[in-house]
Each structure stands twice: as structure tokens, then as C-alpha cells.
Amino acid sequence: MPHAPFRDYYRERKEEKNNVIKIKMMKYRRAVIRHYTNNTFKCNCCGEDQYDFMTVDHINNDGKEHRINEPSAANIYSYLFRRGFPEGYQILCWNCNSSKNKNGECIHKIIENNK
Numbered sequence: 164m165p166h167a168p169f170r171d172y173y174r175e176r177k178e179e180k181n182n183v184i185k186i187k188m189m190k191y192r193r194a195v196i197r198h199y200t201n202n203t204f205k206c207n208c209c210g211e212d213q214y215d216f217m218t219v220d221h222i223n224n225d226g227k228e229h230r231i232n233e234p235s236a237a238n239i240y241s242y243l244f245r246r247g248f249p250e251g252y253q254i255l256c257w258n259c260n261s262s263k264n265k266n267g268e269c270i271h272k273i274i275e276n277n278k
């Protein structure tokens with residue numbers, strides 16, 4: 164297989180490139196979460212601090228339109244990072260985010276408001 168070394172070379176280059184992108188994305192994610200949580204790395208609703216659960220929430224629930232109007236917002240972390248952390252976003256944990264998506268407001272807030 165005379166071409167194998169070339170193939171390996173390109174595959175390695177590609178893997179290298181993917182790793183660079185991955186590391187960059189991890190950096191963006193950390194910077195974005197740090198900024199929007201005021202360095203606390205906690206959910207803005209319930210205080211969950213598991214980093215893996217952190218998600219970006221569009222405060223006005225307009226995430227879907229946002230992604231349609233601006234395809235570059237599909238990767239929200241690089242989008243926010245490159246724009247210098249615009250307003251209108253917060254960090255929520257996965258639970259609070261999906262609850263807010265479903266009800267318009269996280270169930271924690273709904274219970275709190277009905278007390």
C-alpha cells in the first residue's frame with residue numbers, strides 16, 4: 164500500500180486539528196460560564212455546581228429564533244466569547260434549563276412565586 168503513509172499523515176493532521184478545536188471550545192465554555200456566573204460556576208437558579216451540567220440559557224427564551232437568524236450562534240460558547248459576553252444570557256444547570264424551556268420559567272421559580 165504505497166499511499167498508506169500519506170493517508171496516515173492526513174489522518175493525524177485531521178485528528179490534531181480536531182483536538183485543537185476541542186480544546187478551544189473547552190476554553191470558550193469555561194470562559195463563558197465563568198463570566199455569566201460571576202466566577203462562581205453555579206446554576207443561576209438552583210445553585211447546582213456540577214460543571215458538566217452547566218448550560219447557557221437565553222433569558223428571554225428566544226434561543227431558537229436566535230439560532231435561525233444567526234447560524235454562528237449554533238455554538239453558543241464561541242459566539243458569546245467572540246462577542247465579548249453580550250447581555251441576555253445566564254448559566255443554568257441542565258434541569259433548570261429544560262424546566263424553563265418547558266414552562267417558560269423553571270419549576271423552582273414557579274414554586275417560589277406560588278408560595
Ligand SMILES: [Zn+2]
Pocket residue numbers: 206207208209210211255256257258259260
Ligand atoms: Zn439549576
Ligand SMILES: [Zn+2]
Pocket residue numbers: 208209258259269270271272
Ligand atoms: Zn431551577
